[in-house]
Amino acid sequence: MKTNSKLFTIGLVTAWYSSNIGVLLLNKYLLSNYGFRYPIFLTMCHMTACSLLSYIAIAWMKMVPMQTIRSRVQFFKISALSLVFCVSVVFGNISLRFLPVSFNQAVGATTPFFTAVFAYLMTLKREAWLTYLTLVPVVAGVIIASGGEPSFNLFGFIMCISATAARALKTVLQGILLSSEGLGMFMPFAPALFCMA
Template identity: 70%
Template sequence: MGQQENLTLLPMSSSSSSAAAAADAAPSPAASGRLFTAGLVAAWYASNIGVLLLNKFLLSTYGFRYPVFLTACHMSACALLSYAAAAVSASSRAARRQQPTAPRRSRGQLARVALLGAVFCASVVAGNVSLRYLPVSFNQAVGATTPFFTAVLAYAVAARREACATYATLIPVVAGVVIATGGEPSFHLFGFIMCIGATAARALKTVLQGILLSSEEEKLNPMDLLGYMAPVAVILLIPATFIMERNVLSMVTALAREDPSFIWILLCNSSLAYFVNLTNFLVTKHTSPLTLQVLGNAKGAVAVVVSILIFRNPVTFMGMLGYGITVAGVVLYGEAKKRSK
């Protein structure tokens, strides 16, 4: 009896030791989660900086001076890939025999989405136009003033006030850009105006998006919102392209014949525009708002360094000092907002 018990216990102890060894070898769930989040952040950085550099390459270095058409390509890719993602999600729910969740949208919400799509479209077009005339480093310095425009427009549109300390932190945000502007050797007035316009439109989009996403009755997540906004932007951009850039199709055809890689660059650039939004959504979902803000500030600095290394645009001490002051102001702004809540 005892011998029989020994025979049955030996395999159990062996399997237990094997399981323990496997448990020791396998990464912990926390470590796996951190690794997954790090991968998402890396993908967000790569897609965001990649689309920025490709835009600059196409619009400036390559000589493809059609920013409205380029934006139309971006929005078309966002619309198509959003539809494909929705179709995959629907088929996955059908395979699991789950009821589809397709909430009805009111006319008021669709009108707000259309307005948001128009603002989004304007911000991307103006940003692409500015890249024709300004280096990426200065473009990012001006773009860092988004919190200033967000605070101003939040008060103007939604009557949302911030604490006095929060408004005080916006002083170095603006002062840094003023310093960077004075020390920018490649300054171009029209490009600067377009960059300011893009930044203000981006801030307005953030304010309107916050209002739309906070509605409990008609709640949308950011990726669903992109799926609604992108077709609106395409509808607006197609006629704008043919009015403002009439010879773009003949130019695209000619470039494709001369350089077949041009089409691949255009497709890659357009697809990255969607993945910027997708990875931003996933990083937002898997991190805290404070972490996202810190990562966003670091992303801008990384983009500046990478663009200088690639495009070799001249930079001055005053320019870098101004950008540093702006980034410091943005960090202080985030801290002040966190304390005021």
């Protein structure tokens, strides 16, 4: 039984990484190579697929218990998380039209930097100095990569940085809202809100 549980967990993690990489490469192919000009439509397809698959996982497969929204406050908090996540995916898809996937992923490596900044600004939580020190080479590497990127596009770069910042903001908001008293119900909605983070 324990082995089955471990295999199931490994399968879920593998499926998450595979779908993440697959969607990223497919979006890049459609937006750049194929010339598809509607990144927001791709985001709508992404969100629809996440919602449907989450509903199947919750309602039919019973992976987590179905729960209802109990108050207007919970509804607004879920909506805020959804909106920030949607913005990060839209900006990420737009950036893929102008930047190579490799550079896009390099910029995405700055997510911990933005997360630390937002965590400090929103919760006044300070990390250990060693944490901040480890972020310096990551940010420096992205700056160096930006200067040497042959297909650098300023608009694409701004969209990519904005997507990365939105992803970090979502992480901080998620931590705040999930730890709020009486808001444990958020976890069942996690697949819908946070698939393909």
